[in-house]
Amino acid sequence: MSAEPELKLNHYAYAQRERLAYIDFVLQYQGSIARGELMEHFGTAVASGTRDFTLYRELAPDNLALRHENKRYYRTDHFKPLFHHDSHTALNTLAHGFGDGMTSPRAVSGFCEDTPDLIAPPRDTLATLSRAISQGQAVKLIYISLSSGGSQRVIVPHSIVNNGQRWHVRGYCRKHSQFRDFVCTRITDIRIDHTEIAPAELQAADTEWNQQLTLELVPHPGHDFPEAIALDFNMSLADTSTQKKQPIRRLTIRAARAGYLLRHWNVDCSSDHRLPADECHLWLRNHEILKQCSNAVLAPGYATDRRGSPMNTKVSR
Numbered sequence: 136m137s138a139e140p141e142l143k144l145n146h147y148a149y150a151q152r153e154r155l156a157y158i159d160f161v162l163q164y165q166g167s168i169a170r171g172e173l174m175e176h177f178g179t180a181v182a183s184g185t186r187d188f189t190l191y192r193e194l195a196p197d198n199l200a201l202r203h204e205n206k207r208y209y210r211t212d213h214f215k216p217l218f219h220h221d222s223h224t225a226l227n228t229l230a231h232g233f234g235d236g237m238t239s240p241r242a243v244s245g246f247c248e249d250t251p252d253l254i255a256p257p258r259d260t261l262a263t264l265s266r267a268i269s270q271g272q273a274v275k276l277i278y279i280s281l282s283s284g285g286s287q288r289v290i291v292p293h294s295i296v297n298n299g300q301r302w303h304v305r306g307y308c309r310k311h312s313q314f315r316d317f318v319c320t321r322i323t324d325i326r327i328d329h330t331e332i333a334p335a336e337l338q339a340a341d342t343e344w345n346q347q348l349t350l351e352l353v354p355h356p357g358h359d360f361p362e363a364i365a366l367d368f369n370m371s372l373a374d375t376s377t378q379k380k381q382p383i384r385r386l387t388i389r390a391a392r393a394g395y396l397l398r399h400w401n402v403d404c405s406s407d408h409r410l411p412a413d414e415c416h417l418w419l420r421n422h423e424i425l426k427q428c429s430n431a432v433l434a435p436g437y438a439t440d441r442r443g444s445p446m447n448t449k450v451s452r
Contacts, residue, residue, distance in 0.1 A: 143194060144217065154179070154187045155194070156218045157233055162199055162210040164225060165244065169207045176233070176242065191217075254301045256319035261295070263325045264304050268292050271332060273309075276325040278317055286310070289328055290317065293338035296392065299399030305344065305391065307336035314341045316391070316430075343391040343429060350393065351420040352384045355403055357412025364416050383420070394430030397437075405436030 144152055154177055161168040174184040188208065192199065197213040220228075229247035256264075267274045273291045280286065292306035296316075303316040338344060352368065354361035364370070365382035372380040388396060397404055403415040404422050415435065425431035 147190075150177075151187075151190075153177075153234070155191055158187065158191050158208075159195075159198075159217045160220055160225075160228065160233060162208070162214065163216055163220065164229060167207045167209045169205075254320055256302050256322075260319055260322050260325055261302075263327065264292050264295060264319070264322075267327060268294070273328040273330055273332060273336075274325055275328040277323045279321045279323065285323075288317075289330070290315075291332055291336040293341065294344070295319070298392070298395035303395075305341070307341075309336075314344065314391075341391070344389055346390040346427065347387050348390050348393050348424055348427060349421075350386045350388060350397075350424065352386060352402065352417050353420045354382055355410075355412045355415050355418045356408050358416070367416065390428045391430070393425065393428045394433035397434040401435055403436050404431075404434040405438075410436045 144155070147155070154173060157176060158168060158173060161172070170181075170184045170188060173179070173187060174181065179187075195215065195217050197211060198215065198217070199208040200211050201208050226247060227249070229244040230249040232243045263274060266272070273289055275287070275289050277285050278288050289309045290304075290306040291309075292304045294305045296303050296305060302319040304319055304322075305314065305316050307313070308315045308317075334340060353370075354364035358364060361382055368384045370382035370384045373383045386396075396402075397419065400417060401415050402417040402419050403410040404419045404425060406422055408415075408418045419425070419434070422437065425434055425437055428434075431437050
């Protein structure tokens with residue numbers, strides 16, 4: 136987007152920018168839009184819809200053309216988006232609809248589908264955790280663990296995290312006197328605990344949460360055509376010690392989240408990339424970095440001592 140339209144957009148109210156963004160998105164990803172579609176989506180009147188399209192044409196006159204036979208605006212070959220719609224946001228919008236869905240239903244595209252979400256935290260659990268984090272409070276709860284069943288815990292939560300499969304809450308566990316991760320769906324009988332919070336229980340004291348690790352992900356050496364993997368993961372080319380160009384994706388992530396990510400993407404984290412290439416598309420080239428990560432036990436192929444036994448991980452299963 137050019138500087139002039141971007142500067143002008145900053146002068147409009149949020150609701151106005153949302154309607155302009157909707158026009159921009161539909162033109163870019165669906166190719167055409169009618170005034171009635173804009174009005175129906177936002178619940179606006181005819182006059183408002185007309186003003187929105189007039190304003191959009193003032194800001195980006197070469198982006199759209201009106202066909203009078205069906206009264207639709209079509210994307211032109213000279214289209215330059217007014218708003219930045221990255222691929223993740225675009226796919227989410229196509230699959231789930233434009234907007235936040237809080238005040239009106241979201242219309243999906245009909246030609247883009249996301250993976251079904253089989254695991255979602257109960258609404259009241261999520262709300263209580265979110266309030267506790269926002270207000271700096273502890274929570275008392277019953278946690279159902281795979282290893283030990285149900286037990287009462289008091290935790291001081293500081294973050295809610297998606298590990299690619301399920302949602303965790305991370306916080307200080309007073310029962311074990313350390314920061315741990317708890318699967319949100321395994322929490323029952325949760326309520327605010329009004330006890331005082333100690334400095335050692337705050338996010339600032341969570342060493343692994345605040346430590347950043349840079350993972351070097353490369354195509355698994357067992358693949359004959361690594362360029363396919365490089366395209367999948369948007370890898371760049373980097374020099375190695377042998378002066379041979381190697382596709383690589385460097386990803387910086389919190390140490391507390393590294394094990395989950397590597398497990399989710401089934402990254403071979405063994406020192407000699409021994410896991411089957413047909414099961415692992417990626418290899419963690421700097422696998423030794425996981426010595427700094429207590430949940431490295433989750434990383435496929437990684438062993439933390441000579442006997443191959445995992446270290447004590449701070450994950451509540």
